[in-house]
Amino acid sequence: MFKSGFITIIGRPNVGKSTLLNQVVGQKISAISNKPQTTRNKITFIYTEEDFQAVFLDTPGIQSPKNKLGDYMLKTSESTLNEVDVITYIVDCSTTIGKLDSYIIKTLKEINIKTPIVLLINKIDEIQKGNLFELIEMYSNLNLFKEIIPISALKNDGVKDYIEVLRKYLPEGPQYYPEDLVTDQPEKFIVAELIREKALRNLSEEVPHGIAVSIEKMKYRENKEICDIEANIYIERESHKKIVIGKNGDMIKKIGTQARIEIENLLDYRVNLKLWVKVEKNWREKEIKLKNFGYQ
Numbered sequence: 001m002f003k004s005g006f007i008t009i010i011g012r013p014n015v016g017k018s019t020l021l022n023q024v025v026g027q028k029i030s031a032i033s034n035k036p037q038t039t040r041n042k043i044t045f046i047y048t049e050e051d052f053q054a055v056f057l058d059t060p061g062i063q064s065p066k067n068k069l070g071d072y073m074l075k076t077s078e079s080t081l082n083e084v085d086v087i088t089y090i091v092d093c094s095t096t097i098g099k100l101d102s103y104i105i106k107t108l109k110e111i112n113i114k115t116p117i118v119l120l121i122n123k124i125d126e127i128q129k130g131n132l133f134e135l136i137e138m139y140s141n142l143n144l145f146k147e148i149i150p151i152s153a154l155k156n157d158g159v160k161d162y163i164e165v166l167r168k169y170l171p172e173g174p175q176y177y178p179e180d181l182v183t184d185q186p187e188k189f190i191v192a193e194l195i196r197e198k199a200l201r202n203l204s205e206e207v208p209h210g211i212a213v214s215i216e217k218m219k220y221r222e223n224k225e226i227c228d229i230e231a232n233i234y235i236e237r238e239s240h241k242k243i244v245i246g247k248n249g250d251m252i253k254k255i256g257t258q259a260r261i262e263i264e265n266l267l268d269y270r271v272n273l274k275l276w277v278k279v280e281k282n283w284r285e286k287e288i289k290l291k292n293f294g295y296q
């Protein structure tokens with residue numbers, strides 16, 4: 001019997017959703033950084049074994065909507081909860097349940113979904129065993145979770161246990177994707193995510209989340225040895241331009257080099273990457289821009 005189904009991963013920003021998914025599929029796709037809101041879109045990851053296939057949606061963290069982008073992110077997170085076979089909820093090892101997690105737990109209780117919820121307690125590499133037992137007890141007292149699994153996404157600890165639990169809860173179903181496919185996102189989107197990750201990693205808090213990357217050109221040369229990529233990095237303020245470009249262009253060069261290396265690994269091609277920095281005021285507020293960037 002072949003099993004398959006869809007899994008959504010929810011959790012507040014920075015608990016390690018993207019790290020876990022990258023670990024599961026064994027390849028770096030979803031942008032990871034220590035800044036919240038790195039993941040803006042639903043990215044589909046696919047994990048296939050001989051007798052089952054798990055299709056993951058990497059949803060943006062549920063958070064309070066501050067603007068239209070926040071609104072959009074909140075909506076996509078909640079709407080997926082009813083359409084999936086398993087909900088995976090990730091928390092970290094904090095001993096107190098914060099505001100956002102309280103909100104998520106409240107939401108999960110209120111919508112009273114039948115979908116099984118698997119709780120992952122992540123970052124166990126950062127706490128002591130004794131404290132872990134208390135955490136597990138605290139969460140099991142909520143009577144909300146079918147399973148509670150302590151993991152370290154970063155150290156790849158407990159990830160296999162998690163996959164086994166998924167196998168258990170997924171219904172009988174077809175193989176949706178070929179076994180060697182790990183994502184259904186277009187290459188262009190992944191390339192943009194990689195550039196955005198490098199930009200977020202290198203830039204200080206001065207340029208927080210007002211960054212978007214659009215791929216203007218992505219073309220394999222006819223001899224197929226090189227892929228030419230041109231991308232715009234959008235920022236919200238003129239004053240941020242200096243920071244992103246850096247002294248003598250050092251910062252943009254650094255971002256470009258780091259991104260190029262990863263894109264080359266991903267595509268298995270040599271890459272000629274050109275980056276431009278463009279100021280687009282309040283791009284977050286414009287529905288039309290969201291469309292352009294593919295957040296639809």
Ligand code: GDP
Pocket residue numbers: 011012013014015016017018019020031032033034035036037038039061122123124125126151152153154155
């Ligand atoms: P997301 O916002 O939930 O997708 O979180 P990310 O996957 O982007 O991770 C946020 C930060 O937490 C990154 O700096 C990760 O390296 C770090 N992180 C993720 N998983 C673990 C873990 O198991 N242990 C530790 N110590 N750090 C982790």
Ligand code: MG
Pocket residue numbers: 017018019030031032038039
């Ligand atoms: Mg993420």
Ligand code: K
Pocket residue numbers: 013014032033034035036037038039
């Ligand atoms: K993040």
